[in-house]
Amino acid sequence: MKENIISVRNLKKSYGKHLVLDNLNLEVTRGSIFALLGENGAGKTTTVRILSTLIQADSGSALIAGYDVHRESKSVKQTISLTGQYAAVDELLTGEENLLMMGRLNHLSGHLVKKRAIELLELFELTNAAKKQVKTYSGGMRRRLDIAISLLASPQVIFLDEPTTGLDPRSRRNMWDLIRQLAKSGVTIFLTTQYLEEADQLADKIAVINGGKIVEEGTADELKSLIGDEKIELTFDDLSSCQLALTLLQGQINESERMISINTCSIGSLRQLLNTLYEHGLEPSSIDFRKPTLDDVFMDVTSRKRKGKSANA
Template sequence: MDAIQVQGVSKSYGAQQVLTGIDLAVPAGTVFGLLGPNGAGKTTLVRILATLVRPDAGRASVVGHDVVTSAFEVRQKISLTGQYAAVDELQTGRENLVMVGRLRRLGRSAARRRAVSLLERFDLAEAGGKLVKTYSGGMRRRLDLAMSLVTEPPVIFLDEPTTGLDPRSRQQMWSFVRELASGGSTIFLTTQYLEEADQLADRIMLIDHGVAVAEGTADSLKVRVGGERVSLTFASASSVALAVADLDPVASTATSVTVATSGTAAEVRELLDRMDKIGAPVDKVAIHRPTLDDVFFALTGGGPR
């Protein structure tokens, strides 16, 4: 069953076309990554799915509810963590969580129990009694995510959730996302961090200037921009010249030559023997596999953060 369905969704603001005919489907219990440069339309699509913005054309549904005609029902099934932590700095972490619980119509005791549980789950138990204005950026981000999970919604939208976090806090956030997915939640993740999408997403859509340019698993997208490559480093310019003349390199520098390869040990050994025979002994060998960085640069007009 698909938790999210989008068919032909378009959106413009005045003369600026932000989204153009987006189609996608997100199976329940999976992590879907929406990847693209600044201004690609990622946040606009999230706002449409979260019922904050109406599409100009097309339709979208979340857990079977249309985002336009059944907006109230959609809001009961989702949580949204935006690019900036939406927390009250003048309250403690526990008070923030209890407040959200009460707003979502939990009883006082139930709201307090849920707050304690989430503080422990997000490693904030010791800080729960402290004012949020004393929290680090990573702690605020974790609290923000905890607040969005007070009522355990089946669909969670994370709009660039690790922006501005240090590497350790980012790794912690990734761990929480994996935990949510393993528990059956559907995660819709937007990000500019290529490694983040590679690590977390079951499927990825790449959009640029509001147009979907590619969709698939991380591995299938990498295959689209080419297979593996082997880089041979030589001790002299004359060896490089011999290698370039003998091979069909995809790239070369003053000290190295790069050729396409299947990546097998037999092929690499054959390549090294071939270089020895022509009098161009190899100093170093490095095998490069395509990354989402390669996909990003090959298929979009922008660059990652």
């Protein structure tokens, strides 16, 4: 069984009267990819800032590789690396110069910095652009350079705060391949993202944060199982037919697409469903089967939280 490299207990953080983290608890195993999902303002970035020693929690504890992020922040800083939402590189320097400069700022020996720079430029497929100014780089190249810089000191944990923000689909998928490579090399990846497909593709474990708390966590398949089995999606030619079908069937309606989604698990239930529609003179224009997605999980979890607040109001 793998050991936990990150352990968070009852973390609280407020800004004035606004409670951002409310007894947050989470664990991340060594060498894994952990994804923290949440809407804007849910507490993702605040969590990362506390774990990376940039700010202090009001209460609770957080350990990284056995070091307390508050009391042993110097040791934590030597263990981790943080890459923010936007590439923090000097555009007037070349890619190689950026790496060498950051190596010196991290007090690495000149020989080690040069060796690591060559390795990282090759790993991140930037060797051909090493002598070019960063202002000539594409968004994807800048992002790769930014992450390369964060790996200069060979950290055990790297925090990637929405690493594919602003990237085109091809660059995003290239970044996914890179993140997988890093995890295979033994680096623990703590990923925050709003792209649910990204978490689905990459993460060994996913946690959904809402209102400053972890409300659901598990593998992608475990979270999807919370929603149920496959859905049948029935689309109709007109909205009135769709609304009438909804009165006959238990499901969720999407009026803009004239579609009803129904949980099902058998061919028999589909046959019965279609017979019911036929008896009332209704015929869908298309029928699709769809497995649950993380989008479904996310919408279900966050909507449940809102309903809970409304009920308590």
